[in-house]
Amino acid sequence: MNLSVFQSPARYVQGPDASAQLGPELAQVGVDGPVLILAGGTAHRELSGVWQDSLAKQGLPVRIEAFGGQCTAEEISRVTAMARDFGAVAVVGAGGGQVLDTSRAVAADLDIAAINCPTIASSDAPCSALSVLYHPDHSFDTYRFYRSNPKLVLVDSRMVARAPVRFLSAGLGDAVATWWEARAVRESDSENQLHGMPTATGTALAHLCYQMLLENAQAALSAVRAQSVTPALERIIEANTLLSGLGFESGGLAAAHSIHNGLTTQHETADSMHGEKVAFGLLAELVLEGRSEQTIREVLSFSMAAGLPVTLAQVGLADPSAAVIAEIAERAVAPGETIHHEPVAVTAGSVADAIRVADEIGRGALTDQRD
Ligand SMILES: [Zn+2]
Structure with missing residues (x-):
């Protein structure tokens, strides 16, 4: 064992x-x-x-x-x-x-x-x-x-x-994925990033990270816009830095980070920060896993309120061809990628489909927001 x-x-x-x-x-x-x-x-x-x-x-x-x-x-x-x-x-x-x-x-x-x-x-x-x-x-x-x-x-x-608000926002993107990736690792009995099995502690810290984001992210973003330190900002700094760090290493990574790595094959995504691409990768992960509409909506509204990308266009890929999506998906399922920690069978084809559907959901939500 x-x-x-x-x-x-x-x-x-x-x-x-x-x-x-x-x-x-x-x-x-x-x-x-x-x-x-x-x-x-x-x-x-x-x-x-x-x-x-x-x-x-x-x-x-x-x-x-x-x-x-x-x-x-x-x-x-x-x-x-x-x-x-x-x-x-x-x-x-x-x-x-x-x-x-x-x-x-x-x-x-x-x-x-x-x-x-x-x-x-x-x-x-x-x-x-x-x-x-x-x-x-x-x-x-x-x-x-x-x-x-x-x-x-x-x-x-x-x-x-005092730093630009976009940095905190990107940190929220990296952190919001932590719980869902740790959960996938737990459900599939996979290894964490330390090549061991996750402890209950590691997985629980990933969950605490998510709870703290849901409760404090908006107030923390306001604090940074006002260049002020508040208790909510302190909690989000801890969630983005400590809990997300312990959560990803000891809890483990899954599809969101692999889809991020796939997106980096396209130079058009270079202007998006790591956490911004991870946030879109997370939406695709939830689609890939077949999570409930309620879950997807919860994460989607969190990301939109945090100013994070929810469509391919928002990470620099307006109207990508089928070949581009296939290239992203191929990279995401490369051997050794953490996407193989998913509790569902994963192929380049199923990842490409999940990316397309996540993009469609995100575009729909942006249109609703404008109407
Ligand atoms: Zn990360």
Whole structure:
């Protein structure tokens, strides 16, 4: 019998101005030497002074380096060399997904502590034990998997509140799929993303994530539009970052993420964020699984209210040919894809049909909304 596996970051900290606590929080997880901080543009501009003060008070030498812009093998080598020269005992990634992915890769290469400080809540990557690498031309390169999750994830909710609302919306798209994918994994007795069986804990966290989204998403979007921190925003940051992260890794992934991967074969979808494509992938997953109309309507209205795409046109594919849909579906059912965790038999043909029907449902809902 396969073993059940659950894995998580060692420590998770969240709140307004949490950045000012970076020094004590690093000490709390045992960091006691030079720290290299790799920072995206906004984080570098707004937080460098705060970090310097906080780490100086803790007696931790710090070097802050600007991120090169993309998580590539070249950027990882550049930052790894820098961290080695500095004698860093920890690498902090601060900013969006690609900064964090790069910092985790550097920490793994040097076998030192990985610390993640996301400044947006646009995906569930910050808590995970993997990185997505790209080629310099922005095309997908490979995944890198690590032995452990970050030692510390620290989220400054004031930074999230000040970021463009589209980032939070995309995070809602990535998070809303978490429960339905974990449920498919559970129903089909499949493995989670840690190559173990899901624990009841992992699946329950995915469900809690969904409940928190239904109850707080609208109020959280309003908070970000007003650039303000509220309890609802705090709950959504936790759902998008921590619960969705634990839920997808320990609960498992299924069709929504595979259909996302299928959509990425079309360069027209490049302007849509990860969570936006996942949101459309989820609608197709629910159709593929034959879920009730009530379920599909619930998810559809959530996505529409969150400003997420519900049609192919909204992810950049206005009027795609049958060949384009077939290509997306073929990629989605490639060997090793998580769509094979579905509780129903899946073929390229059934996925293409589900994509077409999800698009039809979404277009109908948009027309109703306009009337
Ligand atoms: Zn995702």
